Amino acid sequence: MNVLLVFAHPEPRSLNGALRDVAVQELEAQGHQVKVSDLYAQGWKSQIDRADFPALAPDARFDPGAASAAAFAAGTLTDDAKAEQEKLLWADVLILQFPLWWFTMPAILKGWVDRVYAYGFAYGVGEHSDRRWGDRYGEGVFAGKRAMLVVTTGGWEAHYSARGINGPMEDLLFPINHGILFYPGYQVLPPFVSHQVRRLDAAGFAREAERLRERMRTLATTPPIPYRRQNGGDYLIPSMELRPGLGDPGATGFALHRDAGGAG
Amino acid sequence: MNVLLVFAHPEPRSLNGALRDVAVQELEAQGHQVKVSDLYAQGWKSQIDRADFPALAPDARFDPGAASAAAFAAGTLTDDAKAEQEKLLWADVLILQFPLWWFTMPAILKGWVDRVYAYGFAYGVGEHSDRRWGDRYGEGVFAGKRAMLVVTTGGWEAHYSARGINGPMEDLLFPINHGILFYPGYQVLPPFVSHQVRRLDAAGFAREAERLRERMRTLATTPPIPYRRQNGGDYLIPSMELRPGLGDPGATGFALHRDAGGAG
Numbered sequence: 440m441n442v443l444l445v446f447a448h449p450e451p452r453s454l455n456g457a458l459r460d461v462a463v464q465e466l467e468a469q470g471h472q473v474k475v476s477d478l479y480a481q482g483w484k485s486q487i488d489r490a491d492f493p494a495l496a497p498d499a500r501f502d503p504g505a506a507s508a509a510a511f512a513a514g515t516l517t518d519d520a521k522a523e524q525e526k527l528l529w530a531d532v533l534i535l536q537f538p539l540w541w542f543t544m545p546a547i548l549k550g551w552v553d554r555v556y557a558y559g560f561a562y563g564v565g566e567h568s569d570r571r572w573g574d575r576y577g578e579g580v581f582a583g584k585r586a587m588l589v590v591t592t593g594g595w596e597a598h599y600s601a602r603g604i605n606g607p608m609e610d611l612l613f614p615i616n617h618g619i620l621f622y623p624g625y626q627v628l629p630p631f632v633s634h635q636v637r638r639l640d641a642a643g644f645a646r647e648a649e650r651l652r653e654r655m656r657t658l659a660t661t662p663p664i665p666y667r668r669q670n671g672g673d674y675l676i677p678s679m680e681l682r683p684g685l686g687d688p689g690a691t692g693f694a695l696h697r698d699a700g701g702a703g
Numbered sequence: 704m705n706v707l708l709v710f711a712h713p714e715p716r717s718l719n720g721a722l723r724d725v726a727v728q729e730l731e732a733q734g735h736q737v738k739v740s741d742l743y744a745q746g747w748k749s750q751i752d753r754a755d756f757p758a759l760a761p762d763a764r765f766d767p768g769a770a771s772a773a774a775f776a777a778g779t780l781t782d783d784a785k786a787e788q789e790k791l792l793w794a795d796v797l798i799l800q801f802p803l804w805w806f807t808m809p810a811i812l813k814g815w816v817d818r819v820y821a822y823g824f825a826y827g828v829g830e831h832s833d834r835r836w837g838d839r840y841g842e843g844v845f846a847g848k849r850a851m852l853v854v855t856t857g858g859w860e861a862h863y864s865a866r867g868i869n870g871p872m873e874d875l876l877f878p879i880n881h882g883i884l885f886y887p888g889y890q891v892l893p894p895f896v897s898h899q900v901r902r903l904d905a906a907g908f909a910r911e912a913e914r915l916r917e918r919m920r921t922l923a924t925t926p927p928i929p930y931r932r933q934n935g936g937d938y939l940i941p942s943m944e945l946r947p948g949l950g951d952p953g954a955t956g957f958a959l960h961r962d963a964g965g966a967g
Contacts (some may be wrong), residue, residue: 449752449764485749486811488713501714503802504857504901538767541816542882543807547750550810554918576868593768597942602950602959604840604933604943610956611878618806637768669868678861679868686866689953692874695866 440659441472443530443604445538447548449479453589454636454644460537462589474526483519485550491517508558516557523555532658533625534624535615536589541621542611552619561623572676576604576617577668579624586625586657588612588632589651596634602608608632610628613693617666626663628654665698704923705730705736707794711801711812714742718908719855723800725912726853727920738790742811747782747783749814755781764939772822780821787819791845796922797889799879800853802900806875816883825887836965840881841932843888849922850889852876852896853915860898877957881930890927894920929962 444462448455459475466473476483489495492506494515510516527533537544556562563576574582585647590612592599599608609641612630620627629692630652633647653662667673673685686695712719723739726778730737736771752757758779774780780788785929791797801808820826825845829838838846854876856863863872884891895918897903899910918925931937935951950959 441784449750449767452764453766457762479752483750485814485891486713486743486747486809488743500716502717502901503713503804525876541820541876543813544748545819546810546814549805549807550749552805553810556805595942597944600942600944601955604938604945604960605882606877606957606960610874611882614806614875614878618869618875637766674868678859678863678864680864681866681868683962689955691865691953691958692956693870694955696868696870 440531441474441529442466442532442534442658443474443476443526444534445476445478445548445551447478447535447545447551451477451480453637454633455536455538458589458591458633458643458648458651460656461651462536465652466658469656473658474530476523476526478551478553481519483547483551484554485547486549491520491554492499493517504558508563520554520557523551524557524560528557528578530562532583533581533584533586533620534589535586537591539590539592539611542605544615556623564623567677569676571670572679573669574624575622575669577621577624577666578670579622582615582624584625584664585628586620587628587658588615588620588630588652590630590632591636592632592634593637594634599632599634602683610693616664617693617696621664621666627666628658628661628663647663667696667698673682704795705738705793706730706796706798706922707738707740707790708798708800709740709742709812711742711799711809711815711816715744717742718800718897718903719800721908722853722855722897722912722915724914725781726798726919730922731918733920737795738830738957740787740790740815742815742893747811747815748813748818749811751814751817755784755818755876758782763864768822768827769819772827774824775821775823784818784821787815788821788824791819795848795885795904797845797850798853799850799884801855803854803856806869808879810870820887821881828887831941833940836943837933838888839886839933841885841930842887842934843886846888848889849892849927850884851892851918851922852884852894854896855900856896856898858898863898874957881957883946885930886930891930892922894927908931931962 446459463473489501492510537548567573598605616627681695710723727737753765756774759770801812831837862869880891945959
C-alpha cells in the first residue's frame with residue numbers, strides 16, 4: 440500500500456522522531472511505499488491567509504471558504520497545498536502523528552488541515568438536497584482509504600480514562616477522528632496513543648515501539664471505528680440528527696455516532 | 704473591568720469583524736477597558752518552534768516543554784509572547800473569538816495558545832504530591848477571572864445539537880472551555896455561538912448582534928459552566944479520576960466533569 444505519514448513535531452531527536460522512524464522502517468519492511476510530510480522540516484505555513492490565494496484581487500473581501508472554493512476549482516492553490524493534496528490522493532493510508540498539546544493537535548498540523556482541506560476537495564462536495572447532504576461522514580474524496588492517529592502525551596493514562604479529569608481520550612480525539620478524518624471519507628482506525636512519554640526509559644521505549652510496529656503490521660486488517668455513515672439511513676435529512684430509536688438508550692453526545700452493532 | 708478580546712479571523716470586513724466591533728462598542732459603552740489582540744493583523748506566528756526560545760543553544764535538542772519552562776523562568780520568551788501574557792494578567796475577562804474551522808479553532812489561535820501558555824505560567828504550576836496535583840482545573844494563574852468563547856459556524860444549529868451528526872457543540876468546545884480556559888483557572892461562561900453565518904441577512908445580523916450585546920452586558924453576572932475543581936475533593940489523587948458515586952448515573956465522558964448540583 441501507499442502510506443503518507445504527516446509528522447508534526449519540531450525536533451527529529453525527540454521521542455516522536457524516534458517513533459516516526461520506527462513506523463517508517465516497519466512499513467517499508469512490510470513492502471509498503473511511504474512518504475513523510477515533515478511539517479516543521481518543510482517550513483509549513485500554519486495559518487490560512489490571503490497569501491494562500493494568489494488569484495484573489497488585492498482589494499477583494501477575503502472569505503476563506505469562497506476563496507478556497509474558487510482556487511481549488513481554478514487550480515490556483517499554492518504549490519505547497521497542491522503537493523499535499525497529491526500525496527493524499529496517492530496514499531491508501533494516512534497517518535497523522537503529533538504530540539497532544541492542549542488536548543488537540545499542534546497549530547502547525549491544524550494549519551495543514553485548514554490549508555490542504557480545500558472547499559470542493561475535502562468539503563462542500565456532492566449533492567445537497569432533501570435526500571442527501573453532501574458526500575461526507577463516510578463518503579467523499581478519501582472513501583476507500585484508511586487513516587489513523589499516532590499521538591503522544593506527557594500526562595497519565597488515568598487522567599484520560601473514562602472518568603479521568605481531562606476527559607476520555609476517545610472523546611478528545613473525536614473532533615479529529617470523526618470531524619477531520621471520517622468527514623472526507625476515511626475509515627478511521629483506533630488511535631495509537633503513548634502516555635507519559637517524557638518519562639519513558641529504554642525498556643518503555645522498546646515496549647511502545649513494538650506496540651507501534653504491531654499497529655503498522657495490521658493497518659489493513661484492524662477494524663475501523665464504526666462511525667455511522669451520514670447517508671446510510673441513520674440520520675434525518677436535512678437536520679442530520681440521529682433518528683429516534685437509534686443509539687444505546689444511555690448513550691449521549693459523541694458516542695451516539697458509533698454504531699454499537701458494527702465492527703469494533 | 705478589563706477585557707481582552709483575542710480575535711482570529713483574517714478579514715476585518717467579515718461577519719466576525721462586525722461582531723467583534725459590536726462586542727467592543729458594547730463593552731466600552733458599559734465603561735469597561737478593552738484591548739483587542741487581532742492575531743492576523745499583528746502577524747502572529749502560529750507554530751511554536753526554536754525561534755521562540757532565543758536562549759536555547761543552537762545545537763541543543765529542542766524539547767518544547769523544557770524550553771518553555773526555562774524561558775519563562777528566565778524571562779527570555781519572545782516579546783510577542785510576553786506581551787500577550789501581560790494582557791492576560793491585565794484582563795479580568797478573556798474572550799476568544801473565532802470561526803469554527805474543522806470543529807475547533809483556526810491554526811493561528813491554536814498557535815497563540817501553544818506559544819503564550821508557557822510552562823510555569825499556564826501549566827506546570829503548583830505542588831504535585833499525593834495531596835495535590837498542581838494548580839489547575841479551577842486554580843492557577845487566571846483564578847478569579849472569567850473567560851468565554853465567541854464562535855461562528857457555517858453549519859446548521861441542528862447538526863451541532865444533542866443528536867446532531869457533528870456532535871453537540873458543548874462537547875466539541877469542551878477541549879477548549881475545560882482544557883484551555885478552566886485548566887489555568889478561568890471561570891468559563893457558556894459560549895456565544897452564531898450558526899449559518901454565511902446566510903445571515905440584515906435582520907439576522909441585527910438579531911445576532913443584539914444577542915451578543917446582551918452577553919457583553921452580563922459578563923459579570925452570567926453563571927459559569929459548573930466544571931468541577933480538581934482540588935475540591937471530587938477527584939482521586941493522583942489518578943485524577945472522578946470519585947465513585949459522583950456524577951449522574953447515566954453521565955459519561957465530558958459531562959461527568961460538570962457538577963449537576965452547581966449553578967447553570
